[in-house]
Amino acid sequence: MTIEREYTEGRITFLSADVEHYSGNKKQITASIPVFYNEKMRLNRDISVLFLSAYLRENKIETMCEPLTGSGVRTLRYLKECPGDFTAKLFDVNPNAIEIARKNIKSLNLETRAQVLKGDAKLLLLTESREKRFDYVDVDPFGTPAPYVNAAIQSLNPDGGLLALTATDMPVLCGAYQKVALRRYGGFSVRAPFVHEVAVRLLEGFAFRVAGLNDCSITPLAVLSTDHYIRTWIKIEADRKKSNRQTENLGIIKFCEGCMQTQIIPQPQKYDNDTFEHAMHNCKGLIRMAGPLWIGDLFKIKQLKGAQEIFNQDDASYYHKRVQRILEEMIEEHSLIEIPFIDLHALCDLHNFTPPKNSDIIQYLKTMGYSATRTHFRPTAIRTNAPVAEVVSAIKNLMKR
Numbered sequence: 466m467t468i469e470r471e472y473t474e475g476r477i478t479f480l481s482a483d484v485e486h487y488s489g490n491k492k493q494i495t496a497s498i499p500v501f502y503n504e505k506m507r508l509n510r511d512i513s514v515l516f517l518s519a520y521l522r523e524n525k526i527e528t529m530c531e532p533l534t535g536s537g538v539r540t541l542r543y544l545k546e547c548p549g550d551f552t553a554k555l556f557d558v559n560p561n562a563i564e565i566a567r568k569n570i571k572s573l574n575l576e577t578r579a580q581v582l583k584g585d586a587k588l589l590l591l592t593e594s595r596e597k598r599f600d601y602v603d604v605d606p607f608g609t610p611a612p613y614v615n616a617a618i619q620s621l622n623p624d625g626g627l628l629a630l631t632a633t634d635m636p637v638l639c640g641a642y643q644k645v646a647l648r649r650y651g652g653f654s655v656r657a658p659f660v661h662e663v664a665v666r667l668l669e670g671f672a673f674r675v676a677g678l679n680d681c682s683i684t685p686l687a688v689l690s691t692d693h694y695i696r697t698w699i700k701i702e703a704d705r706k707k708s709n710r711q712t713e714n715l716g717i718i719k720f721c722e723g724c725m726q727t728q729i730i731p732q733p734q735k736y737d738n739d740t741f742e743h744a745m746h747n748c749k750g751l752i753r754m755a756g757p758l759w760i761g762d763l764f765k766i767k768q769l770k771g772a773q774e775i776f777n778q779d780d781a782s783y784y785h786k787r788v789q790r791i792l793e794e795m796i797e798e799h800s801l802i803e804i805p806f807i808d809l810h811a812l813c814d815l816h817n818f819t820p821p822k823n824s825d826i827i828q829y830l831k832t833m834g835y836s837a838t839r840t841h842f843r844p845t846a847i848r849t850n851a852p853v854a855e856v857v858s859a860i861k862n863l864m865k866r
């Protein structure tokens with residue numbers, strides 16, 4: 466029998482396995498605890514609640530699915546905290562998870578809106594959507610979501626469904642295992658200071674291709690990169706013509722280790738190095754490539770502003786303290802999302818500079834006539850349309866002051 470404990474998150478109190486009991490003093494959450502619940506993923510769920518609420522302003526959800534649910538906390542929060550009376554199907558292979566999720570549904574009086582089924586996520590996504598497709602599927606697995614994406618897309622409403630994917634296989638997405646990245650996501654990552662952006666774009670590129678093989682297009686609504694995971698919210702629609710056009714959003718990103726210049730090249734072009742413009746004169750840096758990956762948009766401003774508005778009107782104590790700033794940074798960086806971010810600390814290390822304050826360098830670049838913003842991907846990074854060489858000289862000038 467599972468030793469249970471009560472937890473409170475957002476607006477719900479629910480049961481899960483007692484993490485302290487099963488993980489000892491280390492409080493290390495592993496996949497081996499009888500029912501998986503990770504308190505550290507609360508920020509992920511808080512933002513997911515806000516994004517779903519914002520999405521519901523413009524889209525109708527009648528039924529949703531969380532195919533890897535654990536204790537059920539994520540979906541139960543959606544049911545209790547998001548507007549509307551949509552229903553949900555929750556799946557898990559683990560019988561302990563099924564038992565606890567059912568108890569939670571009962572104690573929260575959600576029996577008429579939530580149904581829990583035991584079995585393999587991929588299989589149930591297909592069979593349980595046969596009569597009525599899902600309007601929202603939230604894939605939140607251990608490690609990579611890749612094995613579930615095809616079934617998830619096939620289970621979605623072809624007139625428009627929301628797909629959320631969490632990935633925690635960061636060593637793969639961040640360039641430590643190139644061969645695994647290529648076979649799992651169809652592209653190479655790169656070890657670089659902006660690698661989390663590459664990670665998000667690899668996942669987005671993979672989702673695009675799986676959607677494409679199902680004659681669907683994708684519309685990325687938002688991405689989140691924080692702690693040790695990434696997450697993406699994508700609208701999927703049956704639209705093969707749009708999917709054809711969107712092949713233009715596949716490409717590679719080149720990155721020079723010597724000067725930190727990046728360059729985005731759409732897929733059809735040749736991968737020759739002659740066209741790479743370095744940021745430093747005579748730079749002999751090694752040029753690395755990431756991709757093929759998604760080089761298109763990552764956010765819809767309406768989605769972000771909607772989530773921010775809902776957050777501002779709500780009681781902030783229900784959310785993680787980082788939510789407000791993350792939303793602000795996403796809104797800022799959206800205007801420059803087509804340019805990979807620059808990590809100022811890495812750039813300063815390269816030139817032996819003392820890193821300036823982000824706000825100072827952003828201000829300075831703006832007075833030079835460039836656009837520059839913070840990015841939620843990293844506190845030490847910025848996005849700017851200034852070439853890297855200009856950022857370097859801006860830092861130099863700031864250091865003289």
Ligand SMILES: C[S@@+](CC[C@H](N)C(=O)[O-])C[C@H]1O[C@@H](n2cnc3c(N)ncnc32)[C@H](O)[C@@H]1O
Binds near residue numbers: 538558
């Ligand atoms: C990371 S946990 C889910 C956490 C949950 N989404 C949350 O927000 O708390 C992953 C869950 O997937 C379940 N699982 C693993 N493989 C599965 C499969 N093939 N089909 C269904 N569930 C599976 C595990 O038992 C575990 O409960």
Ligand SMILES: [Zn+2]
Binds near residue numbers: 745
């Ligand atoms: Zn270079």
